[in-house]
Amino acid sequence: xxxxxxxxxxxxxxxxxxxxxxxxxxxxxxxxxxxxxxxxxxxxxxxxxxxxxxxxxxxxxxxxxxxxxxxxxxxxxxxxxxxxxxxxxxxxxxxxxxxxxxxxxxxxxxxxxxxxxxxxxxxxxxxxxxxxxxxxxxxxxxxxxxxxxxxxxxxxxxxxxxxxxxxxxxxxxxxxxxxxxxxxxxxxxxxxxxxxxxxxxxxxxxxxxxxxxxxxxxxxxxxxxxx
Amino acid sequence: xxxxxxxxxxxxxxxxxxxxxxxxxxxxxxxxxxxxxxxxxxxxxxxxxxxxxxxxxxxxxxxxxxxxxxxxxxxxxxxxxxxxxxxxxxxxxxxxxxxxxxxxxxxxxxxxxxxxxxxxxxxxxxxxxxxxxxxxxxxxxxxxxxxxxxxxxxxxxxxxxxxxxxxxxxxxxxxxxxxxxxxxxxxxxxxxxxxxxxxxxxxxxxxxxxxxxxxxxxxxxxxxxxxxxxxxxxxxxxxxxxxxxxxxxx
Amino acid sequence: xxxxxxxxxxxxxxxxxxxxxxxxxxxxxxxxxxxxxxxxxxxxxxxxxxxxxxxxxxxxxxxxxxxxxxxxxxxxxxxxxxxxxxxxxxxxxxxxxxxxxxxxxxxxxxxxxxxxxxxxxxxxxxxxxxxxxxxxxxxxxxxxxxxxxxxxxxxxxxxxxxxxxxxxxxxxxxxxxxxxxxxxxxxxxxxxxxxxxxxxxxxxxxxxxxxxxx
Numbered sequence: 140x141x142x143x144x145x146x147x148x149x150x151x152x153x154x155x156x157x158x159x160x161x162x163x164x165x166x167x168x169x170x171x172x173x174x175x176x177x178x179x180x181x182x183x184x185x186x187x188x189x190x191x192x193x194x195x196x197x198x199x200x201x202x203x204x205x206x207x208x209x210x211x212x213x214x215x216x217x218x219x220x221x222x223x224x225x226x227x228x229x230x231x232x233x234x235x236x237x238x239x240x241x242x243x244x245x246x247x248x249x250x251x252x253x254x255x256x257x258x259x260x261x262x263x264x265x266x267x268x269x270x271x272x273x274x275x276x277x278x279x280x281x282x283x284x285x286x287x288x289x290x291x292x293x294x295x296x297x298x299x300x301x302x303x304x305x306x307x308x309x310x311x312x313x314x315x316x317x318x319x320x321x322x323x324x325x326x327x328x329x330x331x332x333x334x335x336x337x338x339x340x341x342x343x344x345x346x347x348x349x350x351x352x353x354x355x356x357x358x359x360x361x362x363x364x365x366x
Numbered sequence: 367x368x369x370x371x372x373x374x375x376x377x378x379x380x381x382x383x384x385x386x387x388x389x390x391x392x393x394x395x396x397x398x399x400x401x402x403x404x405x406x407x408x409x410x411x412x413x414x415x416x417x418x419x420x421x422x423x424x425x426x427x428x429x430x431x432x433x434x435x436x437x438x439x440x441x442x443x444x445x446x447x448x449x450x451x452x453x454x455x456x457x458x459x460x461x462x463x464x465x466x467x468x469x470x471x472x473x474x475x476x477x478x479x480x481x482x483x484x485x486x487x488x489x490x491x492x493x494x495x496x497x498x499x500x501x502x503x504x505x506x507x508x509x510x511x512x513x514x515x516x517x518x519x520x521x522x523x524x525x526x527x528x529x530x531x532x533x534x535x536x537x538x539x540x541x542x543x544x545x546x547x548x549x550x551x552x553x554x555x556x557x558x559x560x561x562x563x564x565x566x567x568x569x570x571x572x573x574x575x576x577x578x579x580x581x582x583x584x585x586x587x588x589x590x591x592x593x594x595x596x597x598x599x600x601x602x603x604x605x606x607x608x609x610x611x612x613x614x615x616x
Numbered sequence: 617x618x619x620x621x622x623x624x625x626x627x628x629x630x631x632x633x634x635x636x637x638x639x640x641x642x643x644x645x646x647x648x649x650x651x652x653x654x655x656x657x658x659x660x661x662x663x664x665x666x667x668x669x670x671x672x673x674x675x676x677x678x679x680x681x682x683x684x685x686x687x688x689x690x691x692x693x694x695x696x697x698x699x700x701x702x703x704x705x706x707x708x709x710x711x712x713x714x715x716x717x718x719x720x721x722x723x724x725x726x727x728x729x730x731x732x733x734x735x736x737x738x739x740x741x742x743x744x745x746x747x748x749x750x751x752x753x754x755x756x757x758x759x760x761x762x763x764x765x766x767x768x769x770x771x772x773x774x775x776x777x778x779x780x781x782x783x784x785x786x787x788x789x790x791x792x793x794x795x796x797x798x799x800x801x802x803x804x805x806x807x808x809x810x811x812x813x814x815x816x817x818x819x820x821x822x823x824x825x826x827x828x829x830x
Binding site: 423425452453455456457459461463464465466467476477480481482525526529 | 730731733734735736737738739740741744748749752753756
C-alpha cells in the first residue's frame with residue numbers, strides 16, 4: 140500500500156484555488172454584513188416590538204437554528220427555481236447564508252442588548268435623546284462589545300459553513316477542490332491543501348475581527364478591560 | 367518522635383518571604399507556635415495575613431525562608447509530601463468550600479476513606495462524632511445548600527477536625543457570615559481551644575481574639591509588626607500602627 | 617414526474633432513522649474523544665495540553681465537509697476504501713469530539729478554584745480530586761451546553777448525504793428529483809429535523825435556567 144504524496148497539481152491549479160478562496164471570502168463577507176444587520180434588527184424587534192412581531196421573529200430564529208444549513212440552501216435554490224425565477228448559485232448562496240446568519244445573530248445580539256442595564260437606557264431617555272439615538276449610542280456599541288467574542292466566533296463558523304454552498308454549484312473553495320480532485324485523482328492531497336487554506340482563512344478572519352475590535356472599542360483599548 | 371518534641375514548637379516560621387510578581391507580600395516573617403496555643407493574626411486587609419496562612423498550609427510556595435510544621439519542612443521548592451502535611455494540618459476557609467454535590471456525612475468521610483484509608487463504618491462513626499462536637503449531629507444527611515452559612519462553616523470545621531490534625535488554621539472563617547451566625551462558629555472554635563487544639567486564626571473578631579487567644583500577631587505591610595501575649599498587646603500596644611488598628615477595629 | 621404521496625413521507629421517516637442512528641454514533645464516539653481531549657487540555661503535562669489544543673484548533677478551523685471528503689474520497693484514493701457509514705461515523709466523531717472537548721474543558725474550568733483547594737488540603741490525590749469532587753460538579757455544569765450540542769450533531773449528519781449516505785437529507789433530494797416539488801419536500805424534511813432538534817434546544821435552555829437558579 141505505498142501511496143506517493145504528489146502535490147504537483149498545485150503548479151497548474153493554484154489560480155483556481157485562489158479564485159475559489161476569493162469567492163469564499165466574498166460570500167462570507169456579504170453574508171456577515173447583511174446577516175448581522177438583519178440579526179440586529181430582529182434582536183431589537185425581539186426586545187421592543189409588538190408581541191406578535193416578537194413571536195414571529197422567535198419563530199424564524201427557532202426554525203433556522205433547528206434545521207440544517209444544507210436544507211435551507213436547497214429550499215432557497217431549488218424552491219426559487221421551481222417558481223420560475225432564475226437565480227444564480229452565488230445569489231442563492233448569499234440569501235441562504237444571510238437568513239442563517241440573521242437567526243444566530245439575533246440570539247447573540249438579544250443577549251447583548253438585554254444585558255445593558257435598564258438604568259442606562261432610562262438616563263439617556265431622561266436626557267432627551269430620541270429612541271433611535273438611545274439605541275444607537277447607548278445600546279448597540281456596548282452590546283456588541285459585550286458579545287463580541289460570541290459574535291465573531293459565529294462569523295468564523297459561517298465562513299466554514301459556506302463550504303456547503305458548493306452543493307448548489309457556487310464556485311467557492313470546496314467546489315474548486317471537488318473539481319480539481321476529479322481531474323487529478325489526487326483527492327487526499329487536494330483536500331489537505333484546502334483544509335490548510337480554510338485554517339489560514341479562519342486565522343485571517345479572527346485576526347481581522349480582533350483588529351476591528353481594537354479600533355471600535357476605544358474603552359477596551361485604553362483601559363484594557365470592559366468592565 | 368523524639369522526647370524533645372513536647373518542648374519544641376509545633377510550628378516554626380523563619381524569615382519567610384513571599385512574592386507575588388514584584389510585590390513582597392510577606393517580608394521576612396518569623397514566629398513560633400507551641401502545642402496547645404491559639405495565635406490570632408490581625409491586621410488590615412492586604413497586610414499578608416491570608417497569604418501567611420496559605421503558605422503555612424502549603425497552598426502557596428514561598429520564595430525565601432523556611433516553615434517547619436509538625437515535623438514537616440515546607441520550603442521554597444514547593445515539593446513537600448502533600449498527604450503527610452494534610453494529615454497534620456487542617457485548614458478552614460472563609461467560603462467554607464464544602465462539596466455541594468455530597469451530603470454532609472460524605473463531605474466528612476471522603477478524605478477519611480480515600481486518604482486515611484479508613485473503613486466505611488469507622489469513617490461514619492468519626493463523622494457522627496465530630497458533627498455532634500460542632501452541634502450538628504442530626505444533619506448527617508443534609509446537603510450543604512440546605513444549611514445556613516453558620517452551619518456550613520461548622521461542617522467545614524468538622525470536616526477538617528475529622529482527620530485529627532495537630533494544628534488547625536482558620537482563614538477569616540466568620541467574615542462571610544451574618545452577625546447572628548458568627549456566634550455559633552466562634553463558640554465551636556472556643557470549644558476546640560479549650561480541648562487543647564493548636565490553632566492559628568486570621569480574624570477580624572477582636573473581641574473573640576482578646577478573650578480566647580494566647581498570642582496575638584499584628585501584621586502590617588507583610589511584616590510581623592508587633593506580637594506578644596494577648597493581654598499585653600491589647601492593653602499596651604507599642605507601635606502607633608497597632609494602636610490605630612485597635613482603635614478602628616473596636 | 618411522480619406525484620408526492622404518503623409513500624414518500626414513509627421513505628423520509630425511514631431515512632430519519634438513519635439520521636438518528638448516525639447522530640448517536642457521532643455523539644457517543646465524540647463524547648469519548650471529547651472527554652479525553654478535555655482532560656488532556658487541563659492536564660499537568662504540557663505535551664498533552666499542546667496536542668489536545670492543536671487537534672481542537674485544527675478541527676474547529678476546518679469545515680466538516682472537508683473532513684468528510686478527506687475521510688471518504690481522500691482515504692479511498694490512498695488505498696483505504698471506507699464504507700460511507702464508517703467514513704461518516706468517523707468524521708462526525710472526530711468533529712464532535714473536538715467541540716465537546718472544548719465545551720467540557722470550559723465546564724471543568726468553571727468548577728470554582730476553592731473546590732480544588734479544599735480537596736487538596738484534605739489530602740486527596742489529583743485523580744481522586746477529579747473523580748470525587750471536580751468531575752461530578754463539572755458534569756452538572758456541562759449538561760445544558762451538551763444537550764444543546766446534540767442538536768448541532770443532528771444537523772451535521774445532513775452533510776453525510778454529500779458522500780452518498782442515505783439519511784434524511786439525501787432521501788429528501790432523491791424524492792425532490794422524482795417529484796420536483798422542492799418547497800413541499802424540503803419543508804417536510806426540515807420539519808422532521810425540527811421535530812428532532814427543537815426539543816433538544818428547549819431542553820438545553822430549560823436545564824440552563826434550572827441549574828442557574830439552583
